[in-house]
Every structure is written in C-alpha cells, then in structure tokens.
Amino acid sequence: MRLIAFDYFRAIAILCIVAGHSISYKSITSFDERVIANLIQGGSPLFVFISGFFFHHIFYRQFEYSSFMLKKVKNVLSPYLFLSSLALIYYLSSGISLPDAKELGVSSLTDWQDYIGMISLYLWTGRTSFAYWYIPFIMLIFLMSPLFISYIRQSLKTRLVIFIIALILAMIVHRPxxxxxxWHAVMYFLPMYLLGILVSMHCESVQRYLHNKAFILGITVVSLAILQAMVYPGFGNLHKLHPFTFDGLDILILQKIVLCFFFLSLLEKLSEHQPQNPLLRLLADASFAIYFIHPWVLIALVGYQRLPHLEQMSGLVQFIITFPLTILISLTLAYVIKRCIGTYSRFLTGW
Known part of the structure; x- marks a missing residue:
C-alpha cells in the first residue's frame, strides 16, 4: 500500500479530530444531528490506527527500544510537557479554576507537596486540555512496544485471535x-493499534481487497452511525468510570474500523491521481502541531465567545463556522511558530 495514501490519511485524521472537538461544543438534539455527530466524533481511533501501521512499517525491522523511546520523548512528550506547563501556569496565575479539579480530587493547594501532586495528576491524565489525554495514553502504548514486537512475530491465527479478543474487550470497557x-484508554484503543500493525503486515492483500470498495464501506459507516443513534440516546463516544461494568456494547469503535478502510480505499485512488496534493500534504506534516494548538483556539473562539452571535445559531451551523476556522487558525499559528524558530519548533508544537 502506497505511503502517499497514509500521508493523506494523517491529514484526514487530524481533520476528524478537530471536527469531533468542534461539534462537541454544540447543542445536538434531533436524530439526524445525532447520526451526524456519531460520524464526526471519535477521530482518535484513526490516529491510533495510523500509529500502529507506522510502528510496523517503519520501526519494526530495525527496532531498538531506547532509540525508539528517545525519539518519542523528543517529538511527542516534549511539546506535551511544554504546552501543559504553560496551561498550568496560566490557570494558576489567572485565578481560573483548574479543569476537572473535582474529578481529579484536587482541592486546596497550600504547600509544595500539594502542587507537586496536582502537577503529577494533570500530566498523568492530560487534563490541562480536553485533547491532551491522548499523550499519556500513547506514551504507554510506546512503552509497551516489546509486546507489539512479540505480537508481530506470532502466527497469523494467533494475531487475529488476539485482535478479536482486544476488540471485544474494547466494546465492553468503552472509553474512560x-x-x-x-490505562483504561489503552484497553479501549488497543485493537486499533493492533489493526494498524495487521494492515501494515498484509498491506498488499488489504489493498487488493479494498479496491473499489469505498461506496459499500461508506454505506456501512453510515449504517453503524444510524444504529448507534437508535440504540443509545446520546451521541459520539461512550464513556464510563468502571471499565468492567456492563453498560452495552460500544458500536463506535466498529464504525471507526470500517471508516479506516473507507478512507484507505478512497485515498489510495486519490493518491494515484494526485500524488502531490499540497493541501493534504501540508495538513499531514502539520497534523501534530494542529492537534496541540487547536484546543486553545477552540476555547478562545467558543469558550470565551470570540465569535459574535454564535450561541444563537443551531448546533450544525455553529459547527460549520467553528470547524474550518479552528483548522485555519491552528495551521497558521503552527506555520508561524515553525518559521520563527525553525527545527526547534518540533520540541514546542510537534512540527
């Protein structure tokens, strides 16, 4: 499978993530809106799938644990620590309440031990921003890399059995x-990472199977979104506190698995006709920087109501306005930072 398609897939994945966060601010009530929200929300599995694919495709053959982890610390953990620290400094100096303080058990901060405990909690959970939970989770996945090396070396039958067990477990535990x-997130997203590895290992067979299958895969994605709207009163991701209490089966992860194959089928054909699409390549290159920056742009636009009359608009109209604007501002900020400080920007924004 051509990597151009996966470059484009990274661009689509970051668009899906920002779209999901943009629509989460909106008032979604009708059945149609809930179906649309089910399609839009939950973009993180796409990123996890891509990460699993590249783990096998790029790192497996000459895998060396210490150098692999060092690269992830530089490119993933460093911008996370930098931006999370800025966020904590802002919250503490401005007098704004720390996000999710009650849920995390953070109350009074009276001495240095309280501050150390608070900082540790926020860095462990990523709750300095609604999007940053992904970094502690994915760093755990990276730390588990020797297990994935062992997984790759198993027989195909064993790999498929492990994947199916992980998928059933994910459907039961839901997102945290x-x-x-x-760790709860690891249980939920593990099958997406394993699926990415499997696709990389059998990319030619997958490519042949997906050829001209975009339409039927797209219909399946929509059907699963409709099914979820019929079964569950809410929309988007399913969350619960205790992973092993049964509260229905997560349908969204099945939808996102099919969505991955839909995009691969579609983008493989696009990459043949447009191997140098400049917009998709730019979004792919800047995807991690957009991920790190977009929460603050959304908070500024929506949380601080920088867009006039936004609250009077319907949920989907709000989304149509805020989503492209968030992408444009985030990409512009990422580009300006990169132009100003060059290669050092990777340590600050991931690009």
Missing part, C-alpha cells in the same frame, strides 16, 4: 469517563 485514565 472524562478521558481521565490512561
């Missing part, structure tokens, strides 16, 4: 409440 538990 408030995205506050990285």
């Amino acid at each position: 409440a408030g995205n506050l538990s990285p």
